Amino acid sequence: xxxxxxxxxxxxxxxxxxxxxxxxxxxxxxxxxxxxxxxxxxxxxxxxxxxxxxxxxxxxxxxxxxxxxxxxxxxxxxxxxxxxxxxxxxxxxxxxxxxxxxxxxxxxxxxxxxxxxxxxxxxxxxxxxxxxxxxxxxxxxxxxxxxxxxxxxxxxxxxxxxxxxxxxxxxxxxxxxxxxxxxxxxxxxxxxxxxxxxxxxxxxxxxxxxxxxxxxxxxxxxxxxxxxxxxxxxxxxxxxxxxxxxxxxxxxxxxxxxxxxxxxxxxxxxxxxxxxxxxxxxxxxxxxxxxxxxxxxxxxxxxxxxxxxxxxxxxxxxxxxxxxxxxxxxxxxxxxxxxxxxxxxxxxxxxxxxxxxxxxxxxxxxxxxxxxxxxxxxxxxxxxxxxxxxxxxxxxxxxxxxxxxxxxxxxxxxxxxxxx
Amino acid sequence: xxxxxxxxxxxxxxxxxxxxxxxxxxxxxxxxxxxxxxxxxxxxxxxxxxxxxxxxxxxxxxxxxxxxxxxxxxxxxxxxxxxxxxxxxxxxxxxxxxxxxxxxxxxxxxxxxxxxxxxxxxxxxxxxxxxxxxxxxxxxxxxxxxxxxxxxxxxxxxxxxxxxxxxxxxxxxxxxxxxxxxxxxxxxxxxxxxxxxxxxxxxxxxxxxxxxxxxxxxxxxxxxxxxxxxxxxxxxxxxxxxxxxxxxxxxxxxxxxxxxxxxxxxxxxxxxxxxxxxxxxxxxxxxxxxxxxxxxxxxxxxxxxxxxxxxxxxxxxxxxxxxxxxxxxxxxxxxxxxxxxxxxxxxxxxxxxxxxxxxxxxxxxxxxxxxxxxxxxxxxxxxxxxxxxxxxxxxxxxxxxxxxxxxxxxxxxxxxxxxx
Numbered sequence: 091x092x093x094x095x096x097x098x099x100x101x102x103x104x105x106x107x108x109x110x111x112x113x114x115x116x117x118x119x120x121x122x123x124x125x126x127x128x129x130x131x132x133x134x135x136x137x138x139x140x141x142x143x144x145x146x147x148x149x150x151x152x153x154x155x156x157x158x159x160x161x162x163x164x165x166x167x168x169x170x171x172x173x174x175x176x177x178x179x180x181x182x183x184x185x186x187x188x189x190x191x192x193x194x195x196x197x198x199x200x201x202x203x204x205x206x207x208x209x210x211x212x213x214x215x216x217x218x219x220x221x222x223x224x225x226x227x228x229x230x231x232x233x234x235x236x237x238x239x240x241x242x243x244x245x246x247x248x249x250x251x252x253x254x255x256x257x258x259x260x261x262x263x264x265x266x267x268x269x270x271x272x273x274x275x276x277x278x279x280x281x282x283x284x285x286x287x288x289x290x291x292x293x294x295x296x297x298x299x300x301x302x303x304x305x306x307x308x309x310x311x312x313x314x315x316x317x318x319x320x321x322x323x324x325x326x327x328x329x330x331x332x333x334x335x336x337x338x339x340x341x342x343x344x345x346x347x348x349x350x351x352x353x354x355x356x357x358x359x360x361x362x363x364x365x366x367x368x369x370x371x372x373x374x375x376x377x378x379x380x381x382x383x384x385x386x387x388x389x390x391x392x393x394x395x396x397x398x399x400x401x402x403x404x405x406x407x408x409x410x411x412x413x414x415x416x417x418x419x420x421x422x423x424x425x426x427x428x429x430x431x432x433x434x435x436x437x438x439x440x441x442x443x444x445x446x447x448x449x450x451x452x453x454x455x456x457x458x459x460x461x462x463x464x465x466x467x468x469x470x471x472x473x474x475x476x477x478x479x480x481x482x483x484x485x486x487x488x489x490x491x492x493x494x495x496x497x498x499x500x501x502x503x504x505x506x507x508x509x510x
Numbered sequence: 511x512x513x514x515x516x517x518x519x520x521x522x523x524x525x526x527x528x529x530x531x532x533x534x535x536x537x538x539x540x541x542x543x544x545x546x547x548x549x550x551x552x553x554x555x556x557x558x559x560x561x562x563x564x565x566x567x568x569x570x571x572x573x574x575x576x577x578x579x580x581x582x583x584x585x586x587x588x589x590x591x592x593x594x595x596x597x598x599x600x601x602x603x604x605x606x607x608x609x610x611x612x613x614x615x616x617x618x619x620x621x622x623x624x625x626x627x628x629x630x631x632x633x634x635x636x637x638x639x640x641x642x643x644x645x646x647x648x649x650x651x652x653x654x655x656x657x658x659x660x661x662x663x664x665x666x667x668x669x670x671x672x673x674x675x676x677x678x679x680x681x682x683x684x685x686x687x688x689x690x691x692x693x694x695x696x697x698x699x700x701x702x703x704x705x706x707x708x709x710x711x712x713x714x715x716x717x718x719x720x721x722x723x724x725x726x727x728x729x730x731x732x733x734x735x736x737x738x739x740x741x742x743x744x745x746x747x748x749x750x751x752x753x754x755x756x757x758x759x760x761x762x763x764x765x766x767x768x769x770x771x772x773x774x775x776x777x778x779x780x781x782x783x784x785x786x787x788x789x790x791x792x793x794x795x796x797x798x799x800x801x802x803x804x805x806x807x808x809x810x811x812x813x814x815x816x817x818x819x820x821x822x823x824x825x826x827x828x829x830x831x832x833x834x835x836x837x838x839x840x841x842x843x844x845x846x847x848x849x850x851x852x853x854x855x856x857x858x859x860x861x862x863x864x865x866x867x868x869x870x871x872x873x874x875x876x877x878x879x880x881x882x883x884x885x886x887x888x889x890x891x892x893x894x895x896x897x898x899x900x901x902x903x904x905x906x907x908x909x910x911x912x913x914x915x916x917x918x919x920x921x922x923x924x925x926x927x928x929x930x
Binding site: 106382396435448 | 524527528529530531533538539540541548551552554555556564565568666706723724785786788791794796797800808809812813816817820824853854855869902903906
């Protein structure tokens with residue numbers, strides 16, 4: 091199946107106007123790569139039947155699997171369904187189950203009208219993907235040697251529907267099962283990971299292994315093909331173990347999305363909590379952690395101390411000490427972590443102070459950040475120098491990653507201080 | 511010029527693997543739409559000369575302006591430049607100024623090698639876009655009746671380069687100047703805006719007007735074409751005034767990116783500061799505000815009080831009151847705003863408490879949020895019910911927008927309480 095070329099065709103004028111970003115194409119591509127399907131093209135076209143028709147003709151020539159996002163539902167006259175069905179010589183027929191569901195929905199909602207019933211019209215013989223996250227159903231069919239899957243455009247409908255229906259539909263097409271796992275890495279970059287494994291990777295056929303850079307960390311993806319999922323898993327296991335052994339403390343998890351997710355898991359296991367005192371990150375660490383549902387079991391809160399005044403008023407830092415050492419200093423970072431831990435009663439206190447730019451304070455270079463952690467009577471401080479070429483958003487995000495990494499290391503018994 | 515069809519062709523295997531999102535296409539499309547150029551297609555293709563060549567052939571058939579992002583620089587062997595130059599029958603020749611610049615860069619940097627010098631090879635006769643944000647230069651040329659522009663892939667190079675060179679290069683091609691302004695709206699939705707202006711918009715030819723939905727607010731874009739920029743501006747002015755008069759207090763700014771940007775401006779003008787006490791938003795309001803450089807002049811900091819314990823410990827809320835009224839209540843919201851204002855000494859205190867989901871507290875529905883503002887001896891509270899179908903991230907973001915909207919309204923002398 092991995093030899094089948096795939097194109098993701100997104101339909102929506104708002105994408106071409108730049109009003110929204112095509113996150114669907116990214117999310118679907120990542121999920122497809124996870125089951126070993128290669129995406130060769132993304133195309134975006136507006137809500138225009140003629141241009142969509144032309145794009146479908148191009149896509150069917152160069153791809154075997156065609157996945158559409160958007161252009162379903164009443165506001166666009168079910169454009170995508172109409173054009174795709176016609177292109178593959180299929181009629182649209184009424185799906186009774188979807189029709190009943192839509193009737194119920196309309197009678198319980200003031201936002202929808204009889205217009206919406208057209209959504210129950212689907213290509214004859216297709217597999218219907220019921221939309222539990224919205225109203226427009228998706229579908230899949232095979233015709234003319236091609237495989238076509240259609241999903242609605244809103245990401246919160248498209249992505250869960252693809253996870254629930256798309257993955258298994260595509261898996262079922264093949265007697266070969268493809269499984270992929272990602273080893274997540276923080277502390278060394280993608281090119282260093284590449285250097286370490288270059289020779290091995292070149293020699294690998296199945297499973298394969300490839301490193302990828304994320305914004306502030308990286309990952310190594312291991313992919314195996316086999317007759318069954320279990321067999322593929324068994325092929326990956328020793329490779330993953332080898333990678334973890336070789337990279338050691340740089341590995342923060344497998345198949346996790348980010349450092350904070352790994353930290354939440356560790357805190358829950360140990361029944362520990364933390365609190366934050368953020369200066370230059372301005373609430374970013376708290377925000378990121380509380381993006382995860384269930385964060386409240388491990389995070390009590392903390393302070394955003396953006397000025398020297400609030401460092402003193404909320405966290406009781408000594409104004410003379412701040413004056414003497416400077417807001418961006420080892421001492422202030424240390425006091426932030428210690429004081430927020432005491433104030434909140436959390437097990438771990440995290441502090442961050444630094445220069446996210448664009449302006450310097452005249453003393454330090456932009457990109458200078460102190461990240462601290464107070465726990466069990468000891469305070470650890472990392473001094474970071476990220477370089478003046480980094481953006482404000484990178485510096486803030488990377489500072490957060492260091493805070494999470496310090497917690498992860500302490501929670502797993504690793505050395506917290508590392509050389510950057 | 512607005513009749514010229516444009517295609518944005520992004521080159522990069524990492525986009526097809528879903529490791530990064532194609533924000534370049536979005537950002538460029540928005541900037542292009544601002545000068546009245548219609549983008550008709552986005553295409554993404556991997557780092558593969560054969561497939562890129564085929565995509566270029568398709569693009570030159572259906573578009574007049576072809577803008578590439580990515581595939582410049584040494585890591586991809588300057589793929590895009592090679593393929594595009596060849597497709598339009600141009601040789602690559604050495605650009606002396608770029609070569610000198612690269613020599614200097616290499617001698618001052620440990621990361622680059624002689625390999626990088628190939629970046630100074632550019633299509634003969636092209637306009638060179640010097641890259642002040644990285645090393646790979648961009649360029650533009652006209653050939654075979656088509657206009658081709660190339661930019662590097664990293665967003666922090668691509669977008670500023672397009673702003674600096676792309677916009678003026680494209681403007682200079684036309685004797686018609688196109689100007690566009692966006693009136694930003696919060697408090698009523700895009701469809702309501704559409705209803706209000708539908709008849710007028712249908713009758714408009716030049717300027718034109720169109721509403722667009724953003725995640726938690728919306729905008730009305732007004733675009734005029736004229737012989738000069740000044741003339742186009744003069745044509746837009748009365749329309750913008752009319753829109754602002756008609757929509758009144760729902761308009762929070764023109765050509766601003768978000769509510770927090772408008773609020774920062776207002777706070778700076780009045781030399782006022784604010785502080786935040788965030789429960790369910792978990793630092794999101796502080797984080798969003800401090801994303802803006804210069805936020806420290808108007809934002810002192812505050813508390814993230816994710817548990818009842820921190821509401822009491824950091825902000826001194828009465829635990830019995832929290833127990834009696836519930837953490838998600840009018841009274842707790844009120845106390846959050848008032849206490850954080852007192853604690854920090856800021857002019858305005860903001861409080862947020864609510865249920866962002868996915869789990870309910872058994873008392874309130876997910877999407878119930880109280881947003882409060884304490885200022886000049888008075889406290890305002892908005893009670894929001896966003897519905898149980900909203901995502902955690904929407905509820906958190908929308909709560910933040912309400913906090914910023916309350917400040918905006920108070921700062922501009924409008925009524926703060928509105929009916930949701």
